[in-house]
Amino acid sequence: MTHLYSEKRYIYRIGISPHLKTLDDIRGIGLPLETAKSNPLACDLLWADPEKTANGYEPNKIRAISHIFGKKEVDDLCKRLDIDLIIRAHQVVEYGYAFFADRRLITVFSASRYQEELYNYAAVVIVNRMLELSFVQLKPEEFEKRREDQDKAGGVNQEQTTANTNEK
Numbered sequence: 001m002t003h004l005y006s007e008k009r010y011i012y013r014i015g016i017s018p019h020l021k022t023l024d025d026i027r028g029i030g031l032p033l034e035t036a037k038s039n040p041l042a043c044d045l046l047w048a049d050p051e052k053t054a055n056g057y058e059p060n061k062i063r064a065i066s067h068i069f070g071k072k073e074v075d076d077l078c079k080r081l082d083i084d085l086i087i088r089a090h091q092v093v094e095y096g097y098a099f100f101a102d103r104r105l106i107t108v109f110s111a112s113r114y115q116e117e118l119y120n121y122a123a124v125v126i127v128n129r130m131l132e133l134s135f136v137q138l139k140p141e142e143f144e145k146r147r148e149d150q151d152k153a154g155g156v157n158q159e160q161t162t163a164n165t166n167e168k
Helices: 023-027 040-047 071-081 143-152
Strands: 002-005 008-012 067-069 085-088 097-100 105-108 122-127 133-138
Touching: 023 040, 071 085, 105 122
Parallel strands: 008 085, 085 105
Antiparallel strands: 002 008, 097 105, 122 133
16 A cells, blocks of 8 residues: 655555554554444545545544544644655545645545536546656546536536535
């Protein structure tokens, strides 16, 4: 789940957790897991979400499992684990990927049109040998039509995400 190259360390495909003190905590998760709910750390790594308005770790009202976290928690974890970047998944973001915490955390979501009422892009992150990141986005065919329909109806083009608040 981690990669060290050219003095940079990235953690891939995880959320963050107050239970995560060292990288050995991740290695210590017994696999296979019958259910992530049985292991609080594993549950958080899968389901914890970033939220701009979070103060510390707060209950995740959208998922009703795990928690939300703010920029400070990302900064603290990166410092404690001596890592530069966290790349995570498991949260719909409108354009397939989204930055958080001064680009120290990236959410990548690879399923476009995740639900019928969503017109989100899909994305994949490409990490080259020098650990430079690039993204490939896949736009759903209906995306532009939905935007045009919203504009004609005088609707607000709200960001499509599974945020825990309506605040921006």
